[in-house]
Amino acid sequence: MTTTESSTRRFFRWLLAIFYLLAGIAHIRSPGGFLAITPDWVPFPEQVILLTGVAEIVGAIGLLVPTKTIPYARYAAGIGLALYALCVYPANINHAINNIAVGGETASWLYHGPRLAFQPIFIWWALIAGGVTNWPFQTKKR
Template identity: 85%
Template sequence: MNIPESFTRRVFRWLLAIFYLIAGIAHIRSPSGFLAITPDWVPFAEFVILFTGVAEFAGAIGLMVPPKIAPGVRHAAGIGLALYALCVYPANINHAINNIAIGGETASWLYHGPRLAFQPVFIWWALIAGGVINWPFQPKNS
């Protein structure tokens, strides 16, 4: 599917790429906070955290690759980042339910509630930024 990129979609794509680039660097440089919230059932947690950082970084770069240079890369990055956001949701739930301290500080539900509620928005955002879906930006005639 080749959805034309509007100014709004371009802004969404750039913002998401910047967010995931920063998050990827944080996962790689400072994994301890991410390890703390990773559920116990996740095997090889240190590797998983490193891999998630690399995935975020790769997804951010993928969103910026022009379709004329590498067709399908932006689309794949959007799907990959949407799946990534879905897969890290258990860590966010674990963080909230078990009130896990990071850096000696716990967060209130004023932090956890919006974070958990926003996760589906991140999934949608990745799909919009990657040109995978068009909702709610369909042309008025469709």
Template identity: 80%
Template structure:
């Protein structure tokens, strides 16, 4: 008989559900309306249209993975790496003041967005049960495999 899984922290569950919703919405936006994402994609990214499509697919897959206990750990790692990989597009957007839909954003938008990217990485790791900080000591994956 399999031992009972440790009781999951309500805060972690809410973090996971909110992050899954954010990534699901973002993934749909990448697929449905790629123009703005293409504008901020750095010039050195090969095949930008395909990359934007694949980032949307990755966001949706990660969101779904966070909701499946057996996939949660891998989804957390995948979304953390994803957030790291898209950071150059956010930096490009900010430093080059790229207008999306004819509108440029101020540093009141770019500053917090750039500062929050490491939080998204941490959030994905927390939501996936990869890390426990600040919720307690690491004892292995939070959900059973």
């Protein structure tokens, strides 16, 4: 972990934290759409949606904890949010493949295609924001 952080990296860390904070609140306040896309094989879907909301909020807060306060909070949050993004991928696939209506509306592949393609980027972004990896931005040591 480095002790300095560029303003660009800080901006994107905050942006990801805000995204996950808002998503976590949405999971808790309005779980219906998330329940609709949850695959049938997920046990206790209502509790899972609630816990995913809590995980998003905790991860967002973890990304914002100063490293001097809790040195590995950002690191743990980065790993946690990356794993979270990996674990919810089946719901996104289910939503796309089965063309599930959310709020009475179905979405086209103009929505689903980029969403599915962006999921690995969310995983990488969480790892970058948490300081878990610097790839591909690391400088080579001579």
